[in-house]
Amino acid sequence: xxxxxxxxRRHPGRRAVLAAAAVGLxxxxxxxxSACSAASDTASEEITLTFSWWGNDDRSERTKKAxxxxxxxxxxxxVRTSNADFGSYMQKLATQAAGGGIPDVAQLDYRQISQYxxxxxxxxxxxxxxxxxxxxxxxxxxxLRTGTYEDEQFAxxxxxxITGYAYDAGIYKKAGIPTPRPDWTWQDWAAANRKIAxxxxxxxxxxxxxxxxxxxxxxxxxENWVRSRGGQLYASQTKLGFTEDDLTEFWTFxxxxxEEGSVAQAEDTAQAKTxxxxxxxxxxxxxxxxxxxxxPGYAALLGDDLHFAPVPTTDGRQGAYFKPSxxxxxxxxxxxxxxxxxxxxxxxxxxxxxDALGFTRSTPPNREIAARVAKTLEGPExxxxxxxxxxxxxxxDAPPTAPPRGDVAIQTAFKRAYHRVMYELTSPRQAAREFFxxxxxxxxx
Amino acid sequence: MSTVPTRAPARAHRTTEPEPxxxxxxxxxxxxxxxxxxxxMTGAAVLTLVPMAVSLYLSFTDYNLFDPPQWVGLRNYQxxxxxxxxxxxxxxxxxxxxxxxxxxxxxxxxxxxxLLRSLGRGRAFYRSAFYxxxxxxxxxxxxxxxxxxxxxxxxxxxxxxxVGIDVGGWVGDPDLAVFVVVLLTVxxxxxxxxxxxxxxxxxxxxxxxxxxxxxxxxWRQFVSVTVPMLSPVVFFNLVLEMxxxxxxxxxxxxxxxxxxxxxxxxxxxxxxxxxxGFTASHMGYAAAMAWLLLIVIxxxxxxxxxxxxxxxxxxxxxxx
Numbered sequence: 001x002x003x004x005x006x007x008x009r010r011h012p013g014r015r016a017v018l019a020a021a022a023v024g025l026x027x028x029x030x031x032x033x034s035a036c037s038a039a040s041d042t043a044s045e046e047i048t049l050t051f052s053w054w055g056n057d058d059r060s061e062r063t064k065k066a067x068x069x070x071x072x073x074x075x076x077x078x079v080r081t082s083n084a085d086f087g088s089y090m091q092k093l094a095t096q097a098a099g100g101g102i103p104d105v106a107q108l109d110y111r112q113i114s115q116y117x118x119x120x121x122x123x124x125x126x127x128x129x130x131x132x133x134x135x136x137x138x139x140x141x142x143x144l145r146t147g148t149y150e151d152e153q154f155a156x157x158x159x160x161x162i163t164g165y166a167y168d169a170g171i172y173k174k175a176g177i178p179t180p181r182p183d184w185t186w187q188d189w190a191a192a193n194r195k196i197a198x199x200x201x202x203x204x205x206x207x208x209x210x211x212x213x214x215x216x217x218x219x220x221x222x223e224n225w226v227r228s229r230g231g232q233l234y235a236s237q238t239k240l241g242f243t244e245d246d247l248t249e250f251w252t253f254x255x256x257x258x259e260e261g262s263v264a265q266a267e268d269t270a271q272a273k274t275x276x277x278x279x280x281x282x283x284x285x286x287x288x289x290x291x292x293x294x295x296p297g298y299a300a301l302l303g304d305d306l307h308f309a310p311v312p313t314t315d316g317r318q319g320a321y322f323k324p325s326x327x328x329x330x331x332x333x334x335x336x337x338x339x340x341x342x343x344x345x346x347x348x349x350x351x352x353x354x355d356a357l358g359f360t361r362s363t364p365p366n367r368e369i370a371a372r373v374a375k376t377l378e379g380p381e382x383x384x385x386x387x388x389x390x391x392x393x394x395x396x397d398a399p400p401t402a403p404p405r406g407d408v409a410i411q412t413a414f415k416r417a418y419h420r421v422m423y424e425l426t427s428p429r430q431a432a433r434e435f436f437x438x439x440x441x442x443x444x445x
Numbered sequence: 446m447s448t449v450p451t452r453a454p455a456r457a458h459r460t461t462e463p464e465p466x467x468x469x470x471x472x473x474x475x476x477x478x479x480x481x482x483x484x485x486m487t488g489a490a491v492l493t494l495v496p497m498a499v500s501l502y503l504s505f506t507d508y509n510l511f512d513p514p515q516w517v518g519l520r521n522y523q524x525x526x527x528x529x530x531x532x533x534x535x536x537x538x539x540x541x542x543x544x545x546x547x548x549x550x551x552x553x554x555x556x557x558x559x560l561l562r563s564l565g566r567g568r569a570f571y572r573s574a575f576y577x578x579x580x581x582x583x584x585x586x587x588x589x590x591x592x593x594x595x596x597x598x599x600x601x602x603x604x605x606x607x608v609g610i611d612v613g614g615w616v617g618d619p620d621l622a623v624f625v626v627v628l629l630t631v632x633x634x635x636x637x638x639x640x641x642x643x644x645x646x647x648x649x650x651x652x653x654x655x656x657x658x659x660x661x662x663x664w665r666q667f668v669s670v671t672v673p674m675l676s677p678v679v680f681f682n683l684v685l686e687m688x689x690x691x692x693x694x695x696x697x698x699x700x701x702x703x704x705x706x707x708x709x710x711x712x713x714x715x716x717x718x719x720x721x722g723f724t725a726s727h728m729g730y731a732a733a734m735a736w737l738l739l740i741v742i743x744x745x746x747x748x749x750x751x752x753x754x755x756x757x758x759x760x761x762x763x764x765x
Contacts, residue, residue, distance in 0.1 A: 087703070091723055098510040115726070119511025205597075267617030270707035271597060282597075405509075409725035412704065419708040423619050434530070441528070442725070 047336050049343060052082045053107035053326075054089035059360040066356040070346045077339050097121045102331040104340040108155050110146065110324050111411070113402035114237065117149035123330040123337055125153045133338075134345045138366040142398040146324045149402055156344060157324035159293070159361030162388055163220060163311055164320070165212065166280065166298040167287035170305040175199055180309035182318065182394040186225065189312040190253075193262040196286050203283040211262050212287040213279050214269045216254035216418040219411045221289055224311045225250055227397060228319030237404040238443045244432045251421055251428035258422065266422040275301055292384040293325060293362040299380035306380075308387050310394075320391065321399045325362040363388055406442030413438045504732035514729065521733035532734075534709055535717040538623060542713065543690045546627045551682055554634040558641035559671075572642065576635035588629065588699030592616055595625045595700075616700060619710035626711055629696045637682040644678030645671070673758040680757045684749055691742050694719070714738060 053063060060083050067079045082103075084092060090109070096102045102121055116122050125147075128134045134156060136144055147155035165180075172179070175195040180188075193211025201209035215221040223233045232241035257263045264272075264279035272278045275297050279285035290298065292308065299306045311320040328347065330340045347353050354369035359381060364370045374385045417435040420426045426434070479486075504521060506514035525532050557575055561568050581587050595601050597614030615621040648671065656666045694715040697705065705712030705720065712720075714734070722731030 094510050094723070094726065115509075115511055119509075121511060267597065267614060267707070271614065271617045273702050406725075409727075412720070412724060415704075416706070416709060419706060423708045425619075425708060438531075 047077045047339055049077060049079045049105065049336060049339055050082070050103035051079050051105040051343065052084075052089070052093070052103045054084055054086045055107075055360070059083075062357050062360045066347060066350075066353040067343075069350070069352050069356060070343055073346070074339065074342065079343065101333050102329075104331055104334040104336060105343050106329055106331065107158065108327045108329045110327065111403055111407045113147065113155055113327065113329075114149050114407070115405045116329065117152070117154040117402075118405060121332055122154040123332045123334060123340075125156065125330065125341070128341045129153055129156075133341050135349045138349070138368050140322075140365070140367075143322055143324070143365060145401060146399050147327050147329075147402070155327035155329035156348060157326075157365050158328045158348065159325040159363065160322045160365050160388070161291050161293055161325035161362040162320055162322050162391060163224060163289065163291055164295075164387060165287045165309040165311070166290050166295055166306055167212075167309045168280070168302070168305050169307045171196060171199075171201065171209070171286040174201075180312075182310040182313075182391060183316045184310065184312050185316075186228075186253075186312045186314060190257060190262065193257060194260070197260070197262045205282075207284060208261060209283065210264050210279065210285045211257075212264070212285050213272070213289055214254055214258050214263045214266075214422065215289065216251055216258070216422060217269065217415040218289060219414040221311075222247070222250055222414070224319035225314075226319065227321065228312075228314040228317045230317070232400055234400065234403055234407075240436070240439055240443070244429075244436050247432040247435065248429045251418060251431060254418070255421055255428055266419075269422060270419065291325065291362075292387065293359070295384050296380040308380075308383055310387075310391065318391070318394060318396050321396050322388075322392075323399055324365075359385070404443060406439070409442045410439045413442070500732045500735060503729050504736050506729045507727075508729040508732070509726045510728055511726070517729070521730045522737070525730070525733060525737070531709065531712070531717065535705075535712050535714045538710070538712055539691060539693075539714040542623060542627060542693060543687060546630045546693075547683070547686045547690050549627070550631045550634050550686060551637055551679070553631060554637035554682070555641050555679075557634060557638045558645055561638075561642055562645045572639065576639055579633045579635040585695060585699055588696045591625065591629050591696070592700045592702075617707055619708045622700065622707060622710045625700050626693065626696045626713075629700070630690070630693065637686060640678055640682055641675070644675050648674045674760065676757045677759055680749075680753050684746060687745065687749070688742055691738065691745075 051067065053059070055063075063083075064081060067081055071077060071079060083089070086109075090112075093102055093106060093108075093112075097116060097119065102116075108116065108122075113122075125134060129136055136156070139157070143157055143160060144153075146157055147153055167180070169179070172192070175192070177192045177195060180192075189212075196209065196211040199209070203209055215225075219233075226232065226242045226246055229246070231246060235241035254263070258265065264285050268279050268282070268284055272281075275281050275290075275294065278288045280288040280298070281301060287309070288298070289311075295308050311318065313319065328344050330337060330344065334340050347357070348364075349366055349369070351369060351372060354364055354366065354373055357364070358373055359377065363385065364373060370385075374382075377385055413435055417431040417438075420434075421428050421431045503514060505516060505518060507517050507520070508514035561571055561575075564571065578587075593599055595615040597617055599614060599616075602614050615625050652670050652674065653666055656670050661669065692715055693713055697711045697713045697716050698719075701707075701711040701716075705716045715738075718731050718734040718738070721727045721734065
């Protein structure tokens, strides 16, 4: 009985609910309508571009400065920027690509090009390059080709990086090793590490100091090594460019050096994630393989004795090459491709943008801008700039085109396979076989 | 139990007020409940059921985030079970972890609960103190601190070498790294402990009194009174912890720096799933792994429920 009454009394309440819902709905509608009209009012004038990149605060500030110069030059265009650290940026961009829309302008990694271009995520840029909307006359032709996929241009390199060894010149001197030259060989490098190990130096926590990092898990070093012997990492988009024997030989070389204590020990290699936790960063080694752009970070951490040595050669043939440290691409679904190309061109070729950006994306690919900005450099930054010039003069083989789709997975497989060698869970030969199985599976799919 | 009082008035209506059709009235009184449930039901459908259905579909495709998914049938499942040695290594690592971490955590939780029960004053304080890690433990920051503790030159290796055990950093040692994750989990024993404590307080003191009168010592009381009376709570905790442990992710991700290293020693099932899906972009394969995990956890839970009949004692069903 009482429940029935309360049920009756609920009817006005129900009406109130409906009324409230109606009010809510109409408010929402009005809001949407007015939003629409606002959008259509200004669409003819106001354009908003999105632009995203990864990197540290310094890069972020410099990039925003360049973007503001662009906005001043192009009234009516607003650029909404966003940035993140490398790992989360990669995942976010992949998710955006899956959802059908990467930003109008996006910074891309070399390893992403094939996947993104092949999946139709990037706008082809051939026309823009051909008609000069994006000027490329000051960019090295072979270097520009790193942004192609199946002979179509999909991205423009925005920075030019090269590898080398950050090394402690003080320790090298103590061991009687001459300053490394661009033609020193892998044997010279191994001998140098042995000499340093026999010095009997102690790290801050009392352990022996080795010559360098262990090269084994790093696919970049292997690529330099295999190129110096005339091979390459990938023969095509579906095939590796080296043999199981090549890899076995490389890993045996690394394995031997580690076992005799000439390079960093397994647990230290496994724990090396940053400059600070790298063997050289912890005082456990005299050298560390790295890229030119992070080198100033090593020097800041470890002092003035730190210099940048060339990658060793095989009988004088250099395996290092100029690699795009990052590229710029335009989303295939961009609503304003014209303005987006203009932004890419501005960032790459405008002298004022060049001044604002500096070397924050490694050496600018535009030669004139690089030379202009280089005049302002000093210390470690000047050293890596001169290093790049010296390597250019020495003569490097052309960079490979963008790696195939499976490359990200293959790179991790490479590291993992060697880790199993390093912890003596398997032999170099067996690890090479496992790696080939996994890599071929990736390249097939 | 709960259905009886709500139904009784409904029956009363039908007999006392016959004019409006009873069915309609019944529905009229139910619709507000559904209105209030709408947000939850929408959420469950949009955020859980639909993604699950999509994931099931994707597990039969070669979806890679970029190209439209192509149907490949059971290819992913087949590759996983027959061609991928890393899949089986991740299964092994995860099983080792479950078998070691779950019993350890539950024993510690039970031990702490027993101690706390006998504690008079200060129980509330210690209960909160022990519970705190469970609140913090799932966070990334704690896992990072944990990693720093067990790193080379971290506090743990320093303390151990001070007492003559020189093992170096655990994080860089493939034999020990998995135990860093195990310890991080076991350290969060507070959550099952609180449940155990509540269970212990439910046990009637009469039972202990009766046992004491019959001459039972403390151990006998524990075995014959505490253990059977607590078995439903043990069962509950066991199922819950087992399910959670199979899905361990954050601590392993943080301790290994995201790569399941060194040498895959902390490559747990979910971490491998994540790597397949988000690093290597094999979403179809990752979806298949997720479904296999769901099925395996389901089967193990079922087995636990089956065996529970022989060892879990429900006081209120006794004598029925």
